[in-house]
Amino acid sequence: MTTYLSILRGINVSAQKLIKMDALKKLYENLNFRDIKTYIQSGNVIFCSAENDPKELERIISSKIETEFGFEVPVIVLNVKTLEIIIGKNPFAKDDLKDSSFLHVTFLADNPMPFSKESILEKKAPAEEIHFTQNAVYLYCPNGYGKTKLNNGFLESKLKVKATTRNWKTVKKLQQLTLEQNEK
Known part of the structure; x- marks a missing residue:
């Protein structure tokens, strides 16, 4: 399993694209990610996944958010090394x-x-x-x-x-x- 950081753009800003962090965490759980931790309300999520391609994770997460919440949210996924x-x-x-x-x-x-x-x-x-x-x-x-x-x-x-x-x-x-x- 690889540790990742996903950063969502434009959620919970000026009452637009509202996603509660517990709902976001549940969404990540439903994607079979592990050890999920959110940080503040702007859509920062640390998680572990067996998937090795950050771009594929971005696509998966963004697609699931659109399905679950009904709006598009750009997602950037970084592994620990890239963040460093x-x-x-x-x-x-x-x-x-x-x-x-x-x-x-x-x-x-x-x-x-x-x-x-x-x-x-x-x-x-x-x-x-x-x-x-x-x-x-x-x-x-x-x-x-x-x-x-x-x-x-x-x-x-x-x-x-x-x-x-x-x-x-x-x-x-x-x-x-x-x-x-x-x-x-």
Whole structure:
């Protein structure tokens, strides 16, 4: 069995696409996943599966959510190693001058299509910083994520890929939970 983290996009936001975590956990149980643990209401689920293909797990989970709840929810599934790599590549986390409460990671479902960095950078506020990798975009938003134009929807439209964003505190907690699960 492999330990995975699935991150759902756009549930329980502004009373849209409501899914209670106990119902989500039950859905994962019905998919024969094991050792299921949810974290906060935004759709973060740690689980174990015999399936070795994260893309297949994304398809299975998303399809089951649509069947059970009647709406489409993009799902990104990462194994422990991939999550560790994404966390390790955050250039802003290593900067002691940056307040970690303003750090965010936008997880990408696929590699982005060729895109114009300039068209993204022109939307950046003066104090904001952004860094791109193959499967994540790192943001430093000292004025708050709620005020940035570099939000999830904007990045999805520019990169032509499904994505979901989590703050650094949540990312670090998810790392801890996946590592604990993986050690069992």
